[in-house]
Amino acid sequence: xxxxxxxxxxxxxxxxxxxxxxxxxIYYLKYPDPPYKESPDRKTYVHIADxxxxxxxxxxxxxxxxxxxxxxxNYDIIVNDSEIILNNKDKNIYTSNMKNAFKERxxxxxxxxDTVYGKYNKENLINFxxxxxxxxxxxxxxxxxxxxxxxxxxxxxxxxKNVVIxxxxxxxxxxxxxxxxxxxxxxxxxxxxxxCLENSKVDYNYIQNESLNSANITYVRPVLxxxxxxxxxxxxxxxxxVIYNHESEMHDNTTLNSYGINIxxxxxxxxxxxxxxxxxxxxxxxxxxxxxxxxxxxTMHRGNIDIEPDGVKSTGFxxxxxxxxxxxxxxxxxxxxxxxxxxxxxxxxxxxxxIDPEQVFYLRSRGISENDAISLIVQGxxxxxxxxxxxxxxxxxxxxxxxxx
Numbered sequence: 001x002x003x004x005x006x007x008x009x010x011x012x013x014x015x016x017x018x019x020x021x022x023x024x025x026i027y028y029l030k031y032p033d034p035p036y037k038e039s040p041d042r043k044t045y046v047h048i049a050d051x052x053x054x055x056x057x058x059x060x061x062x063x064x065x066x067x068x069x070x071x072x073x074n075y076d077i078i079v080n081d082s083e084i085i086l087n088n089k090d091k092n093i094y095t096s097n098m099k100n101a102f103k104e105r106x107x108x109x110x111x112x113x114d115t116v117y118g119k120y121n122k123e124n125l126i127n128f129x130x131x132x133x134x135x136x137x138x139x140x141x142x143x144x145x146x147x148x149x150x151x152x153x154x155x156x157x158x159x160x161k162n163v164v165i166x167x168x169x170x171x172x173x174x175x176x177x178x179x180x181x182x183x184x185x186x187x188x189x190x191x192x193x194x195x196c197l198e199n200s201k202v203d204y205n206y207i208q209n210e211s212l213n214s215a216n217i218t219y220v221r222p223v224l225x226x227x228x229x230x231x232x233x234x235x236x237x238x239x240x241x242v243i244y245n246h247e248s249e250m251h252d253n254t255t256l257n258s259y260g261i262n263i264x265x266x267x268x269x270x271x272x273x274x275x276x277x278x279x280x281x282x283x284x285x286x287x288x289x290x291x292x293x294x295x296x297x298x299t300m301h302r303g304n305i306d307i308e309p310d311g312v313k314s315t316g317f318x319x320x321x322x323x324x325x326x327x328x329x330x331x332x333x334x335x336x337x338x339x340x341x342x343x344x345x346x347x348x349x350x351x352x353x354x355i356d357p358e359q360v361f362y363l364r365s366r367g368i369s370e371n372d373a374i375s376l377i378v379q380g381x382x383x384x385x386x387x388x389x390x391x392x393x394x395x396x397x398x399x400x401x402x403x404x405x
Contacts, residue, residue, distance in 0.1 A: 017102055020114045024127035033121040045300060046241050046271040048187070048215060052157075053122070056187035056217070057129040060157045072149060074393075075177075077134050079150040079160070084134060093144050094137040098161060101135035108137060112195050113163055116221065120245065123219040126189040130161035133190075136174075140167035140197075147175045147393060154211035155184030165195045166202050173203040175394045180210040180238070188239075189217045196228040203231050205394035206246075209401050210238040212268065220246040224254040226280065233389055234260040234274070234289075235398055242270040247304075250311075251280035259388040260289040263402060264297030264329075274318070275304040278311040285316040290381060293322060293329035301331075305346050306338040318348040323355065323381055379403070 072078060076088040077095055084097040094105065102109055118124035138144045152158070166172045176192070188210065196202045202222075210216055216239035222230055228251075236242050248256045262270050276285040291299040305316035316339075322331035335348035355377055363373035382402050389395040 016099055017109070017114070021128050024117055024124050027117055028121060028124035028128055031121055031124065046243050046269045048122070048217065048241065048243070052187050052215065053125060055157045056159055056189045057125055059129070059131055059159065060186070075147045075149040077136075077146070077148040079134060079148070080152050084132065088146070090144060092139060092142055093146070094135075094139075095146075096135045098130070098133040098135050098163070101163075105135075105137065108165060112165055113193070116193055116223070118191070118219070119221075119247070120219065122189065122217050122243070123191055123245070126159045126191045126217070126219070127161065130159045130191065133160040133162040135162075136164045138164075138166045138170050138172050141169045142167060143171045145173045145391075149177045149179070151179045151181060152188070153184065153186070154180040154182045154214045155186050157187040159189040160191075162190065162192045163195075164193070164204075166197060166200045168197045169199045170197070171201045173391050175205045175391055175397070176207065177397060178206075178208045178210055178216075178238075180214060183211045183213050185213045185215075187215045187217070190219070192218065192220045194220070194222040194230075196222060196224045196230050198225045199227040200225075201229045203390055205233045205389065205391055205398075207235045207394065207397055207401065208238055208242070208244070209235075212238065212240050212266065214239050215241040217243045218245070220244075222246075222248045222256075224248060224250045224256065226252045227254065229255045230257070231388070231390070232256070232258045232260075233385065233394065233398075234258070234272075235385070235401065236260075236262040236270055236272060237401055240268055242268075242272070244271070245273040247273075247275040247277055248285070250276060250278045250283040250285065253282045254280060254284070256283075256285045256287075257388075258287040258289075259385060261382055261385050261402065262289070262291045262299060263294075263382075264291070264299050265294040266297060267295070268297040270298070271300040271302070273302040275302075276306060276316055278305075278307045278314050278316060281310060281312045281314065283307075283311055283314040285314075287318045289320050290384065291320075291322045291331065292325060292378060292382065293331050294325045296326070296328045298330035299332070301333045301350070302335075303348070304336045304338055305348065307340060307344050307346060309340045312341055312343040314344050316344070316346040320350045321381075322352045323378070324352065325355070325378070
């Protein structure tokens with residue numbers, strides 16, 4: 001396997017960020033994922049076999065790919081298997097693919113992109129093997145709204161790396177939608193790095209609704225520089241197997257608000273991991289995630305509030321709730337507090353339950369059918385997300401996907 005990866009490195013990436021890839025490959029070999037532990041039921045973890053990771057890293061594009069003849073003008077960046085289409089009309093915003101950005105804005109690559117390596121084994125593998133991705137740079141003192149749509153064939157297996165840099169004192173609202181064509185069983189690996197520079201204010205909406213037969217491995221790693229504010233909305237409803245890992249690195253006087261939902265049906269398996277890594281003093285983190293489990297599917301919620309020794313006067317909160325809609329569904333929640341100084345405030349909460357029969361009875365006593373009563377409870381459980389989505393474009397997409405009226 002090692003020789004195969006080295007062949008991949010030499011054949012595909014000879015002129016494109018080769019030194020970074022070599023180091024990422026070393027980290028991939030040096031730091032394997034730890035074995036499963038602590039859980040009474042390993043079935044709630046999502047397993048991606050080694051041969052599937054090989055397939056993902058080497059990239060197997062579906063032969064039926066067609067270029068987009070009529071790209072959706074509602075989006076500034078459209079990504080598919082064969083191309084990245086740039087529709088952005090704002091000349092103040094630099095948008096590109098990673099390959100061109102490596103040449104055109106190598107200064108940004110050296111300062112930001114090539115200084116961040118993966119923390120996790122699969123993240124390192126994606127950093128080693130990524131084929132392309134989008135690159136967005138919003139300069140200092142600029143306001144921008146960026147809409148991105150990735151629609152790639154579900155039969156294809158690939159890795160991509162996406163980067164967004166938001167300048168000092170800037171405001172950005174980003175919609176990042178992931179869908180797929182057809183119903184294939186490809187393995188999709190993505191790393192998304194978001195650099196929020198000093199005093200920036202960022203609203204990032206991640207929406208994943210891909211084919212139920214595909215597998216999705218996504219790492220979202222924001223870096224919040226001093227005085228930055230970030231709100232993350234993460235929605236996962238698609239892909240048969242999902243490993244979604246969001247971990248924000250926070251420095252002095254930073255604020256993170258994270259709100260997520262995930263829905264599993266059939267035999268879907270989701271592992272949703274939202275965490276903070278709070279290095280700076282006076283950092284404030286609030287993470288909330290809700291999941292609904294139908295049929296024989298499973299959901300795992302994991303989250304760490306990690307406040308480092310220098311993170312004094314900081315706060316960190318994590319809250320998880322899973323609603324079981326089936327006797328055969330599985331839910332598991334594993335919050336953790338990793339507090340390394342005694343001048344902080346932190347807590348976590350977790351609940352896994354089925355629908356309260358008394359709630360159904362109350363609604364039925366008002367003349368509502370049982371099915372409609374259950375639907376109202378489910379929609380109310382998920383509907384909290386709309387209270388926190390500020391971007392109307394993202395809100396419309398999310399409402400349509402999760403069927404909130």
